Amino acid sequence: QAKPQVVLLATGGTIAGAGATAANSATYQAAKVPVDKLIAGVPELAQVAQVRGEQVFQIASESFTNEHLLTLGKRVAALVKQPDVDGIVITHGTDTLEETAYFLNLTVHTDKPVVVVGSMRPSTALSADGVLNLLNAVTVAAARDSRAKGVLVVMNDEIHTGRDVSKSINIRTEAFKSPWGALGMVVEGKGYWFRAPAKRHTMNSEFDIEKISALPQVDIAYGYGNLNDIAYRAFAAKGAKALIHAGTGNGSVAAPVVPALRELRSQGVQIIRSARVVGGGFVLRNAEQPDDQYDWVVAHDLNPQKARILAMVALAHGADSKALQRMFLEY
Numbered sequence: 001q002a003k004p005q006v007v008l009l010a011t012g013g014t015i016a017g018a019g020a021t022a023a024n025s026a027t028y029q030a031a032k033v034p035v036d037k038l039i040a041g042v043p044e045l046a047q048v049a050q051v052r053g054e055q056v057f058q059i060a061s062e063s064f065t066n067e068h069l070l071t072l073g074k075r076v077a078a079l080v081k082q083p084d085v086d087g088i089v090i091t092h093g094t095d096t097l098e099e100t101a102y103f104l105n106l107t108v109h110t111d112k113p114v115v116v117v118g119s120m121r122p123s124t125a126l127s128a129d130g131v132l133n134l135l136n137a138v139t140v141a142a143a144r145d146s147r148a149k150g151v152l153v154v155m156n157d158e159i160h161t162g163r164d165v166s167k168s169i170n171i172r173t174e175a176f177k178s179p180w181g182a183l184g185m186v187v188e189g190k191g192y193w194f195r196a197p198a199k200r201h202t203m204n205s206e207f208d209i210e211k212i213s214a215l216p217q218v219d220i221a222y223g224y225g226n227l228n229d230i231a232y233r234a235f236a237a238k239g240a241k242a243l244i245h246a247g248t249g250n251g252s253v254a255a256p257v258v259p260a261l262r263e264l265r266s267q268g269v270q271i272i273r274s275a276r277v278v279g280g281g282f283v284l285r286n287a288e289q290p291d292d293q294y295d296w297v298v299a300h301d302l303n304p305q306k307a308r309i310l311a312m313v314a315l316a317h318g319a320d321s322k323a324l325q326r327m328f329l330e331y
């Protein structure tokens with residue numbers, strides 16, 4: 001029987017990184033190894049799927065822009081329509097991997113598996129984690145039981161939904177965590193599933209990458225003690241259509257900043273309260289601040305960087321504050 005056909009879209013990152021010596025696990029250059037070499041480096045892939053590669057970008061993921069998101073999303077959307085494609089794997093730097101995975105989860109209409117993968121150590125390091133991560137990602141992308149689960153992230157033997165997962169530490173191979181838990185595991189070439197995502201995604205999403213030609217500017221301002229309104233006003237002055245407040249605790253807003261946010265809202269800027277807490281936020285409407293009165297939005301459990309992605313996609317589809325709030329609870 002013919003093997004499933006998986007397309008590997010390479011974008012760079014540490015999984016394509018190279019260091020000076022095998023002892024360099026943290027000091028290296030990202031985005032060096034081309035896609036053909038990545039595939040050739042894991043001969044076991046051929047036992048799982050017919051894998052063909054495309055080099056979409058060769059960058060470190062901290063340098064991803066909205067244009068990179070659109071280019072990648074449109075390529076994935078085109079490929080999943082082809083009958084000779086059973087699944088997609090995207091190799092990606094880990095720094096913004098969670099943003100790209102969530103963006104694709106929101107905007108690409110497919111039930112075929114789309115799996116985003118990276119590594120914490122460069123390919124040249126002793127005990128490099130990218131090889132097994134890549135084999136596991138292709139295993140998940142090739143499997144029929146991975147369908148209709150939205151965009152997935154496979155790292156460190158775990159399968160996560162691209163919606164929930166976040167990079168939680170920058171020095172361990174066990175770096176990716178979902179506040180509500182992983183969906184499954186990959187062990188010795190087989191996926192084991194324990195739960196499915198409850199939020200709207202891919203096939204059931206009202207957003208469509210094919211209808212998005214540009215993403216609006218949305219910026220994130222960080223909450224901390226002794227807070228002032230400089231960053232919020234500066235982002236708005238430079239064209240931000242929405243501001244994500246990476247708030248303390250429950251997405252709380254320091255008293256000296258409230259007037260600025262109310263003023264910016266009256267000028268049309270959407271104000272979205274999220275939480276900067278590490279383990280996963282949970283921001284409720286009208287708790288901490290009177291969101292109904294101020295016409296603000298809460299990001300609920302989305303962290304600030306994921307809130308930025310949803311806000312951009314929602315605004316690109318013409319959402320007002322009421323629609324935005326619905327979307328933040330549904331996606």
Ligand SMILES: NC(=O)C[C@H](N)C(=O)O
Nearest residue numbers: 013014060061093094095
């Ligand atoms: N581990 C990594 O991939 C980090 C790298 N800076 C990147 O995101 O491209």
